[in-house]
Amino acid sequence: MKQTKDDYDKFHRKPMQVHNAQKLLSSYGKPGPTEKIPLQEGHGRFLAEEVQAPHPFPRFRxxxxxxxxxxxxxxxxxxxxxxxxxxxxxxxxxxxxxxxxxxxxxxxxxxxxxxxxxxxxxxxxxxxxxxxxxxxxxxxxxxxxxxxxxxxxPVGFEVKEGEVLLRTGRQIQAGEISVLASFGVHQVTVYQKPRIAIFSTGSELLTLDEPLQPGKIRNSNTYMLASQVRVAGGEPFILEAVMDDLPLAKAKVEQALQEYDAVVTSGGVSVGDYDIMGDFARSDSVEMLYNKIAMRPGSVTTAAVKDGKLLFALSGNPGACFVGFELFVRPFILQSVGSGKPYLTEWTAVLDQDYTKVNAFTRYVRGRIEVRDGILYAIPAKVDESSVMVTIKDSDCLIVIPPAKSVTPAGDKVKVLLLKGNTL
Amino acid sequence: MKQTKDDYDKFHRKPMQVHNAQKLLSSYGKPGPTEKIPLQEGHGRFLAEEVQAPHPFPRFRxxxxxxxxxxxxxxxxxxxxxxxxxxxxxxxxxxxxxxxxxxxxxxxxxxxxxxxxxxxxxxxxxxxxxxxxxxxxxxxxxxxxxxxxxxxxPVGFEVKEGEVLLRTGRQIQAGEISVLASFGVHQVTVYQKPRIAIFSTGSELLTLDEPLQPGKIRNSNTYMLASQVRVAGGEPFILEAVMDDLPLAKAKVEQALQEYDAVVTSGGVSVGDYDIMGDFARSDSVEMLYNKIAMRPGSVTTAAVKDGKLLFALSGNPGACFVGFELFVRPFILQSVGSGKPYLTEWTAVLDQDYTKVNAFTRYVRGRIEVRDGILYAIPAKVDESSVMVTIKDSDCLIVIPPAKSVTPAGDKVKVLLLKGNTL
The missing domain is CATH 2.170.190.11 (Molybdopterin biosynthesis moea protein, domain 3.)
Known part of the structure; x- marks a missing residue:
């Protein structure tokens, strides 16, 4: 329990701005291997080829x-x-x-x-x-x-022969399927889904169906992360929770980094004595990219790289874990499937109510979008204790509140990042 | 080729307003049977039970x-x-x-x-x-x-014991999974996915991988519809295309109505001589609900019911088929899975450019949403020939242009229906 040089490193982390962290990560997010699949199975996948019209459309008058x-x-x-x-x-x-x-x-x-x-x-x-x-x-x-x-x-009125129908990296949805089927494209080459390993850390975590025990909480982040991985276009693999034991955690995470395309952990990154993932990221085994982000919630969010593969060590706090995934892991998955639009859609909205919390860091506040008479309003969730996981489900955006020394008043223009949909 | 009484019925259909058709259909869209599944498989499904907190959260200080x-x-x-x-x-x-x-x-x-x-x-x-x-x-x-x-x-600060966590009909996404897992809910009761049979009609249709033949076009709507069914939460079954032969079509559709929860066809409903589906809907075999909707594209959209099961006979035109699905079939599927929000989210936006087409019917124009400085703009797709299927993929909304005798000018407030996301 002595405060050592290691503790000093823990306490004096240099915070990185979100966009710098995203930029740093982006050099590792490269489109991966491809596979050919029937069009009918293509829904939601990303094209790994440009598709040109094999004939004009219509082909006849x-x-x-x-x-x-x-x-x-x-x-x-x-x-x-x-x-x-x-x-x-x-x-x-x-x-x-x-x-x-x-x-x-x-x-x-x-x-x-x-x-x-x-x-x-x-x-x-x-x-x-x-x-x-x-x-x-x-x-x-x-x-x-x-x-x-x-x-x-007339012939070719809708599409000329050789015209580009769909570009590489385009996600296949109903409209794309309509176009491809019209031209008889019955097989498509798509990027393989990156395989993402998910761990929780912390011996306080019970699996979903274990009976409750005093002091312990249920491991909810892994299941939430699996859902987020799926939506982003990756394939999630939930691995056994890593206990609060550095050598064990190290061995498990290193093995997962070999076997999967990336590893996501939640927990073990705050400034405590059992900050296994933080300690691991700062160890010689890996190259640390950052261990503090200038944001709330989730400033302890950490990332490291080993043999070109990324370890995302997210906060164990559900709200911070959710946000950390959307800001850092989701873009990596979308880059891995060749998407040209890996980041959350950003809109400008009018803040609907005063936001009273102050902070030296940018806040990503969970909230809702409402449109009234053509104007977009951003409504912060009632409680934004970063631990309050119940607000995740009621949010369709993250409201970006810049560092502020006083109240951010209603009526201010704020950026919102869309969580659900509007993928164009 | 004589113009008969049947022709008279074809030509003098009484158009129904979209919202009246939706209301009429809604009496058939009822939550179906339920099933119990592991939470990990619950992503995207709809709860068939109310879930209450089995304990306060946090359970301890x-x-x-x-x-x-x-x-x-x-x-x-x-x-x-x-x-x-x-x-x-x-x-x-x-x-x-x-x-x-x-x-x-x-x-x-x-x-x-x-x-x-x-x-x-x-x-x-x-x-x-x-x-x-x-x-x-x-x-x-x-x-x-x-x-x-x-x-x-404090104990129960986030959630009190017995508090409703999630209501019946709620779609399970990452935030819901987080909540359920936190409370150890490892199995969920959800509504079964409705099984939707999809046919194309018309002997001009080639299957996806058949070689081209003069005069014929590829059957693209069935694959597009399958994708739309999946996104809405149903399970699509693509059945062999129905040829332009009334007794054959009748037999196939009637069999499908017995075996599946609903049938969707595309084509065979316009005012022509081979309007198989229209003729079928007007026959004694079924009860016709409507055979004309006061909308463009897709005014010929038809629906009928047999033994309580719905037949949606959509236009064969890809754009009209797409819109008809979103306005009529999607709500049915969402009602079948118990969703409390079966219709597309409606926002008010500012029309970004003059819309020059005039019509006695409401137009559902494919377009895009753009937010500039907190104001929502609706941008109509360049071409809105209802046959131009290439605009489907580039649209994230339908812009609702009311009946107009002259140009609808830029700056007018218009309704938009969101096609992608914002499901809250």
Whole structure:
């Protein structure tokens, strides 16, 4: 319990700014190996290839209406007083190609989406027409002039051949699947999900289904982190909790660093006597990147690297653990899958209520976004004790409160980082 | 090709307003059967039970700092000129319970998160203290008065016993998992995912990996819909495309309505001769709910019910199909899993550019949200030809443009429906 040189290092850590820490980490977040998977399994994955259009779209002149394919020049004399009649010489459902050519005086019945026959240069919608049998022929009648090109989508109107459909690093969602399927891309090359090992530290931790014991608390961070890893696009592996024993923790974490793409721990980084992960990060076994961040909650957040692999040692406090993941681990996972947008979306909002806590460090306050009449408001969660885990679930943003010596008043513009969605 | 009574019905459909259609459908969207699953598999699922706190949290008086547990009354005389010294009689790491009682003149070394020993009523942080060996005893020295309760989180401060932690219908995400795990809830009862059958109609449709053929297009909607079903919380089943043949389509759809919780089709609902799904919905086999919606794109969107099960017959046009799913099918799926918030989040935004298309129906224009200096702007996608499927992927909202006879000018307030995220 003596205060030693090690203690001195613990107490006199040099805090790093969040964006500097992110920059430092980003040199380790590189797209990893790729794999080819069926498109149907691609939802949520990130493209490891640029996809170009193998053909124009539409590939043929496409009817935009149910009606008749005609020659527009046949309609120049049409008016409400002058109906013209054209012989209906074919009927073209979707998926079929007419073998006939529309010549002056003729028309073909055509469906939405079908290929416009040769000779025709416009489609008139069914509702504008009449139908009759005349001298043994089926005829359609029309009283309005139709301009050339009407209701026909030209070849390549939506997409030209060779056009880039989707860039490398794009996440595959419903809209991307629609595009890829339209062009017959039935397999996609995506980045493999990084395999992330998750530990909790601390012998006070009970597993989920152990009975309660005095003084002990349940290990909730590992399960929360697993969920965050999944959402970010990684594959979580929950490993046995590391006890408060440096050699044991060291051995387990080093083994995990070999077997997985990164290791995330929670706990064991504060300024105490059992700060196993902090001690490990400061040891010769690894290269420490930082062991203090100029932020609240989670200033003790630590990171180290060994053989090019990252150890994220997050705070054991649930709120700080959550924030540390979103700011540091999530970007690493997104960089590993090639995403071009690894950081949380940042918006400017109006602070809805006074924020009274003061601090020398930037605060990442859990809160909610509300839009009222086109203006974005940021509402801090009622309690922001960093230990109050119940606010995590009710938050959809982190409100960034810069270092302040007095109250940050309602009405101030603040940055918010979106936690749920808006991934564009 | 004669225009008959059936044609008359096709052409003279009575359009229903979107919110009326949603209301009509909502009587069929009821939470389904439940299942018990391990918490670790619960991510994204919806709770079918209310979860109450089985114990207060924290369960014991918890130290908020690394430092010393003391009696605050011992510090009343402390000042920068007057250091007081207390005997350190125990050391309490996390997870252990001290058997000693702090009496006047004593203190215990304690870690963040550990249980505060009996007798102590405050924790002083390590950095404020000095340490010495004095007459064979270990002592800590302090120069500042510490108030009672300092750095101690009282029992039940975060959550009282029996307090509702999560309500029925709540989606389980990282924050919810954190809460549940903290209370040792290792199994959760959730609503089963509704099983949704997906068909495409139309003999013009090629499967994903078939070679191209003249006049035909690839079946992209089924894969897009499967992705949308998954995101909404359902389980998609892609069934063989229904050809343009009424008896065949009827048989397949009726069988699917028996085997699955709902059926979604795309295509075959416009005003043409092969409008299989429309004809089916208007037939005696089912009860039609609507076959026209006062909206663009997708006014032909149709729904019917048979034996209490819903058939959603969406437009075959990719853009209209996408929108129809988000407005009608997604809410049904969310209602089936007990969500209290089945509809897309609606915000008010400022229209960023003139919207020039006019229409008698409300338009759901694909677009993007941008926040500039606290104000929310809605930016319509460049092209909103309803057939232009490439804009789906670049959209994070639907901009609601009410019926307009002229331009909707930039600066107008418009409603936007969020497509990605902000699920709170």
């Amino acid at each position: 496409r009817s935009g209406m149910d009606g008749y394919a005609i020659r527009s020049e046949d309609t120049t004399q049409c008016s409400s007083d002058n109906m013209i009649w054209l012989d209906v010489i074919d009927e073209i459902p979707c998926g079929y190609v007419s073998e006939k050519t529309i010549i002056s005086g003729t028309a073909a019945r055509i469906m939405t989406g079908a290929e416009v026959p040769e000779g025709a240069d416009a489609v008139v919608m069914l509702e504008m027409t009449e139908l009759r049998e005349h001298e043994g022929r089926t005829q359609m009648g029309l009283k309005r002039m139709i301009e050339a090109g009407k209701n026909i989508t | 918890r130290s908020g700092m690394d430092g010393y547990a003391i009696r605050s009354e011992d510090t009343t005389q402390c000042s920068s000129d007057n250091m007081i010294w207390l005997d350190v009689i125990d050391e309490i790491p996390c997870g252990y319970v001290s058997e000693k009682t702090i009496i006047s003149g004593t203190a215990a070394r304690i870690m963040t998160g550990a249980e505060v020993p009996e007798g102590a009523d405050a924790v002083v942080m390590l950095e404020m203290t000095e340490l010495r060996e004095h007459e064979g005893r270990t002592q800590m020295g302090l120069k500042r008065m510490i108030e009672a309760g300092k750095n101690i989180t």
